[in-house]
Amino acid sequence: MKRLEDFAGDINKCSKCGLCQSVCPVYKQTGNDCAVSRGKFVMLDGVLKGDLKLSRTINKYLDLCLKCGKCKEFCPSNIDVCRIFETAKYEYSKKHFNLFWLLESRYLFDNFLKISSLVQKLFGRNAFRKSGCIKLLYFRGCVNKVYPKVENALKKILSFYDVQLIEKDFACCGLPFLSCGNLERFEEVKKRNLQLLTDDYDYIITDCASCEDTLKTYMPEDKIINAADFVAKFPKKFIFKNPVTVTFHKPCHLKNIDFLSLILDMCENVNYIEMKDYEECCGFAGEFALKNPKISRAIGREKARNIIATGADYVLSLCPSCTLGLHQGFAANSNFRHPKVKNIIEFLALAEKII
Numbered sequence: 001m002k003r004l005e006d007f008a009g010d011i012n013k014c015s016k017c018g019l020c021q022s023v024c025p026v027y028k029q030t031g032n033d034c035a036v037s038r039g040k041f042v043m044l045d046g047v048l049k050g051d052l053k054l055s056r057t058i059n060k061y062l063d064l065c066l067k068c069g070k071c072k073e074f075c076p077s078n079i080d081v082c083r084i085f086e087t088a089k090y091e092y093s094k095k096h097f098n099l100f101w102l103l104e105s106r107y108l109f110d111n112f113l114k115i116s117s118l119v120q121k122l123f124g125r126n127a128f129r130k131s132g133c134i135k136l137l138y139f140r141g142c143v144n145k146v147y148p149k150v151e152n153a154l155k156k157i158l159s160f161y162d163v164q165l166i167e168k169d170f171a172c173c174g175l176p177f178l179s180c181g182n183l184e185r186f187e188e189v190k191k192r193n194l195q196l197l198t199d200d201y202d203y204i205i206t207d208c209a210s211c212e213d214t215l216k217t218y219m220p221e222d223k224i225i226n227a228a229d230f231v232a233k234f235p236k237k238f239i240f241k242n243p244v245t246v247t248f249h250k251p252c253h254l255k256n257i258d259f260l261s262l263i264l265d266m267c268e269n270v271n272y273i274e275m276k277d278y279e280e281c282c283g284f285a286g287e288f289a290l291k292n293p294k295i296s297r298a299i300g301r302e303k304a305r306n307i308i309a310t311g312a313d314y315v316l317s318l319c320p321s322c323t324l325g326l327h328q329g330f331a332a333n334s335n336f337r338h339p340k341v342k343n344i345i346e347f348l349a350l351a352e353k354i355i
């Protein structure tokens with residue numbers, strides 16, 4: 001496991017150009033230089049030089065980050081900001097009590113998911129029994145274990161394909177632990193997930209952009225596919241009974257949306273309206289919304305206004321955390337009629353005919 005001092009070179013690569021300020025959603029809301037990577041690097045540089053302590057205040061500033069990676073995309077020095085913040089948080093949390101680490105403990109987190117999963121099985125998760133030619137290993141993700149709406153939609157769509165869906169008891173992808181700096185727990189779930197991998201599959205499929213992004217850091221990258229990319233790669237026709245309009249919010253962890261135009265071309269009776277700033281973060285980002293509720297709501301409110309302005313019937317996405325963020329934004333604009341929020345897979349499963 002890397003230590004903060006191992007990143008000294010990367011931290012020093014920051015030229016203080018300030019380009020990250022122009023893209024950071026938290027900086028846009030707060031105007032606080034400590035919210036953006038440049039300010040955080042100044043503090044961490046002070047820690048490494050021994051001029052500053054890795055204090056509660058610095059940890060609070062580290063929490064003031066959505067881990068959206070927008071600053072990394074724009075950074076001329078290509079600094080992997082999130083890895084550095086996670087490591088700094090890990091070093092701080094090793095010496096201080098962290099409630100989130102307690103909630104993420106194997107005992108509480110895993111048992112909660114196990115119980116939820118059992119309850120869902122009792123109330124009927126869609127069965128999937130086909131032995132097709134494309135072998136898909138399903139990475140269910142934590143949200144589907146608790147509330148399998150998207151899982152059921154995916155299974156419905158896959159029933160129109162010649163596929164075999166292999167279900168294994170994967171743990172969480174690990175993103176919540178990374179965000180919290182709980183690197184030991186991350187290593188634990190990573191090890192468990194890797195142990196469950198066999199050679200007998202063509203793709204590992206997930207319906208969550210955050211799971212996809214995290215799995216790609218430790219599983220065979222070319223084998224991981226999100227459900228929307230899968231549909232785009234293996235086209236079908238989705239015929240909707242009545243005309244509907246949709247818009248799309250791009251989750252920060254989704255690397256590209258090449259699938260979108262391909263999928264829209266496969267849909268009959270669906271009209272797309274692009275929202276302003278469709279790539280802007282929804283402001284949720286799991287623990288960020290819990291630790292910084294005001295800023296999270298303010299970012300969500302702006303996002304929701306851009307969505308409402310389209311007048312679309314549905315806003316589509318590919319991430320359960322974004323689904324919560326979009327609902328949070330709509331709640332902050334409660335005077336306006338807003339579109340229904342759906343994972344794109346859930347939306348496609350609404351089609352009257354799939355051929």
Ligand code: SF4
Pocket residue numbers: 013014015016017018019020021037038071074075076077078079
């Ligand atoms: S864009 Fe990169 S190099 Fe420029 S200030 Fe931000 S972190 Fe530093």
Ligand code: SF4
Pocket residue numbers: 023024025026027035036037064065066067068069070071072081
């Ligand atoms: S990861 Fe996102 S929220 Fe965090 S500093 Fe970079 S741009 Fe800002």
